[in-house]
Amino acid sequence: MKKSTVKKLLVVMLTFAMVFAMAACGGGGGGDEGSTDAAGGFTIFNSKSEIQGAFEELAKQYTEETGVPVEVYMSQDTVAAHLATKYASKDPYTLNMVDPKDIYSLGVQYGLDMSGMDWISDTTRAIEVDGKVLGYPTCVEGRGIIYNGTAIKNITGKDFDPASIKTLDDFTAICEELKKGGMEAPVGILKDDWSLAAHYLAQAIEEREDVDGYVASLKAGEAKIIDDPKFNSLMDTFDVLMKYNAFAANASSVEREQVEQMLSEGQIAFMFGGNWDFALMKDFDYTGGAGMMAVPQKEEDAYTGKLLGGGSKYFYIDASEGTTPEEQQMAKDFLEWLRTSEAGQTFISDTCGMVSPFASNTIPVNDDLGAAIKTYADADMLIPNYLYFPDDHISVMGAKMQEYLGGKCTREDLAAAYDAYWQANK
Amino acid sequence: MNRNTFSYKLKQVLMFAGPGTILFFCVVVVPFVYGLYLTFTSWDGVSPNKPFVGFENYVAAFQDSAYWIALGRTAIYSIFAVVFINVLAFALAYLVTSGVKGQNFFRAGFFVPNLIGGIVLGYIWKFVFNRAYVALASAIAGGQVASPLSTTGGAMFCLIFVSVWQYAGYMMLIYVAGFMSVSDSLKEAAMIDGCTPSQAMRNVTIPLMRSSFVQCIFLSITRCFVVYDVNLSLTKGEPFGTSVMAAMHVYNTAFTYKKYGLGQAEALILFLVCAIVGVTQVVIGKKGEVEA
Known part of the structure; x- marks a missing residue:
């Protein structure tokens, strides 16, 4: 090979190397959450920052029990703004925890109809829009x-x-x-x-x-x-x-x-x-x-004598093209597990001190104010949120x-x- | 090898300027053009549909009185902040180049606030104004003293104060470079010709430092106009929404109120205002620049 050819090749390779290195830098700056593909499993977006650590532990436990890999992500950004970026990059989470009003925007656009699932008969707080059950309640506040x-x-x-x-x-x-x-x-x-x-x-x-x-x-x-x-x-x-x-x-x-x-x-x-x-x-x-x-x-x-409150933080399952039917099924299984398993119930009521919206969860709430809310909720003394x-x-x-x-x-x-x-x- | 051929030159340009150009194109030009496109849609920031609405967002932006109030407030804030930042930075630069003992230590010290991010800085000063000041003033005056952050004027004062504290040290460095670039021999010549030190400063040093002024004023104007971090952590727009600056209003419109197209249009107007003010200042400043 001629010396000049080697030089040319070197120049071209160097240029490509630099371009790719920079492109990689640019592409990697997507945020604090990294990739959202759990190999063979599904992803969860958690918008209650105070329970992130406990949620990750729960995910580990779930994987150990069922063999399904789960990754739990969180963002400090506004919920809707963060999820919008995930949809824009066609990389949505499988299971999304959002505020109730987001179910009427994000849930309606992207949510899977959960009609027919067992949990629906166990609560009065599911969110139904136009005959479709779109929101799974996480807790009552x-x-x-x-x-x-x-x-x-x-x-x-x-x-x-x-x-x-x-x-x-x-x-x-x-x-x-x-x-x-x-x-x-x-x-x-x-x-x-x-x-x-x-x-x-x-x-x-x-x-x-x-x-x-x-x-x-x-x-x-x-x-x-x-x-x-x-x-x-x-x-x-x-x-x-x-x-x-x-x-x-x-x-x-x-x-x-x-x-x-x-x-x-x-x-x-x-x-x-x-x-x-x-x-x-x-x-x-x-x-x-x-x-x-x-x-x-x-x-x-x-x-008089009633508090205001209701379901707070709802899960919807993504039904956009970014999520496969298998992932959706895994998310459904997880939601049922969260409601019925002892680990799931303990996570909600004891570890996180939240009030479960499900009648079947009888584990005492480990939180003085949460326990008070449960008393009001059980006595049907909560005025619904608008x-x-x-x-x-x-x-x-x-x-x-x-x-x-x-x-x-x-x-x-x-x-x-x-x-x-x-x-x-x- | 013939270095005058087109292909040789192209390769050279590609090799040295190519990566930077591509990167610039990807992270500046494309988002800017895409952002411009979004100003013509009524996108809510979430939906997959982006309905085209023509100039509706611009009309709405011009009718959004809260935006113009916020922009006016930003202009007032910027005027005060830019003046105080530069006066203080110049004074500090003069002090730390006048040969006082430990001047390198002072240079570093004055620069440090700039190393703390705006968010952290906002929280630190919020604590100072809300807790330390209130506790101290209440102890001295007897009875509860109000925090400066609880009044409209007070919140603006706090914002200006913190911005000056943050940027003065940074601008000081540019002024220090300006002072050092003026040759001592010129000042000495002026003194021999009968100038007092203040006359030498006014007639020799300052005119020769004009480029430092142009740079510092440009930097402080552009930074003040798009202030967001300190605004968010120090006042969050409070009390009663009277310290919402233009950038915060734009963020709220786009992300909180889910009117992305309108927010983007307002951001574009903010950009244009900022660019016009900044460029005008640079053009005027450069015109009278002198060289030794």
């Missing part, structure tokens, strides 16, 4: 007022009975008693937009017979929320919460951890929140004795609720903004 029973007992000297707080007057009375007993401000309020808008303000929509009809009349501009007794009743309660807020000076900047620490350690007695708050509370010097009660309101009605809030509800109305919390606007301003919001979202 609820929201209301979290109380620290130990902190209350330390001041009042007697065991706290949440059933004794039915009306706003009862609540004000206990707050006054706690105040006299030395707890200067017994309430904490989270300023986070999701808590204020999606959890608190949303109650004004959810606590009524005909939710869809009311939303429709708000959208049409026929109803004004300022005239609504439920809205006013809940805002009266919010005013009382604000009156006893331990963080009044920093109401719109206080961090979630600060409030939950005080609640956990018994420096405050009440906070509006949900069972998910326990994961944070138990990280501090938790006094024990926390539980949940309904949001007290002026008048007693059909919703799942059709528009996507910008949290940020737009959350900001307005923060203004109200910070004393920057009146109830009338808030109501007018809410009316305008619905009318803009026809």
Whole structure:
């Protein structure tokens, strides 16, 4: 071979080598999850970051028991945004854990109809759209007022009975008693937009017979929320919460951890929140004795004593061309195993402290607030969540609720903004 | 070998510029063009269908008052941040080139904030403003003192403060290079001719450092206009959505509200605004550049 030919060959090879090396660099930067192909098995997307470690352990156990390889992935990104990138690259997960409202978008587009599966008769919380069963519930979650029973007992000297707080007057009375007993401000309020808008303000929509009809009349501009007794009743309660807020000076900047620490350690007695708050509370010097009660309101009605809640985090099985029928079958088998096997039930109730949506799971919930939710769920005392809030509800109305919390606007301003919001979202 | 042939030149270009060009094409040009295409669709970011809607997203972007408020807020933030970043960076550069003891240590020290990522930096300062400041001020004043992050003006101040703290050290390095590039002999000549030190600085050093100013102002303007990380971790747009900057609004529109096409159109407008401001500044700055 001539020397010049060797040189030429070398140049060409070098060029290719560089191009491929760079192309490989570019292609590899897809994210933190790596490849999503479990050889001969299937993949799961988990959107509850706090249970990722336990979920991976469970997957290992499942593989040992059944021989089916399972890989569990997680992303810190928004659920819909992350799954969108997976669909764009035609590499979807087989089993996807998403929020209930995502079932109505992602599930409807890509989900497999699970009609006929055994688990459906074991729960009341499956999501069915147009006759197709698309969402498998993972857990039940609820929201209301979290109380620290130990902190209350330390001041009042007697065991706290949440059933004794039915009306706003009862609540004000206990707050006054706690105040006299030395707890200067017994309430904490989270300023986070999701808590204020999606959890608190949303109650004004959810606590009524005909939710869809009311939303429709708000959208049409026929109803004004300022005239609504439920809205006013809940805002009266919010005013009382604000009156006893331990963080009044920093109401719109206080961090979630600060409030939950005080609640956990018994420096405050009440906070509006949900069972998910326990994961944070138990990280501090938790006094024990926390539980949940309904949001007290002026008048007693059909919703008195009830929490708001329902199925939270749903699985759908991918039915797009990126998933084979074998993988879909494996995912179905896994869902049944998760519900019926002891390992699966223990994982949900004990390891993760979640409330199982399935009647057949009788393992006690290893979480004080979760256990409280289970009591309400078993007694059919959960008011269903409204799942059709528009996507910008949290940020737009959350900001307005923060203004109200910070004393920057009146109830009338808030109501007018809410009316305008619905009318803009026809 | 004849080095003047076309094939030889082509090979040379392919070998040296080829990999970079391909990479640039793949990660910049293709996404940009694809992004441009998406602005003409009503894609929700998830669906396999991307319905073509023409210029609807641009019309919607111009009607989106929240976006223009956020853009205006970003402009105000950028003006303050750019001025303070550059004034502070210049002052620091002057200090660490004036021969003070341990100036290398100071150079490194002032540069360090730039090594911490924006997200981490935001959380650190959030702690300082929300906890440390509140605890300290409450102890001194007696009674609860509000965190600066709980007021609209305070949140903006905090954002500007943290950005200045983050970027001043980085820009300082460019100014240091500028100071070092001005020959001492020129300054000495000016002094011999009767200049006071401040006159020498104003009439000799600063004009010769013009390219440093152009670079630093360009970098700080473009970075401030697309600020997102500090915005997210320090204020998250709060209180009451009054510290949402343009980039955060674009992200929310595209990913949270699932209006990808609209978000992309707004991102394009942000890009154009940023490019026009940046390029204008560079053109004006370069015009008067002098060389020794």
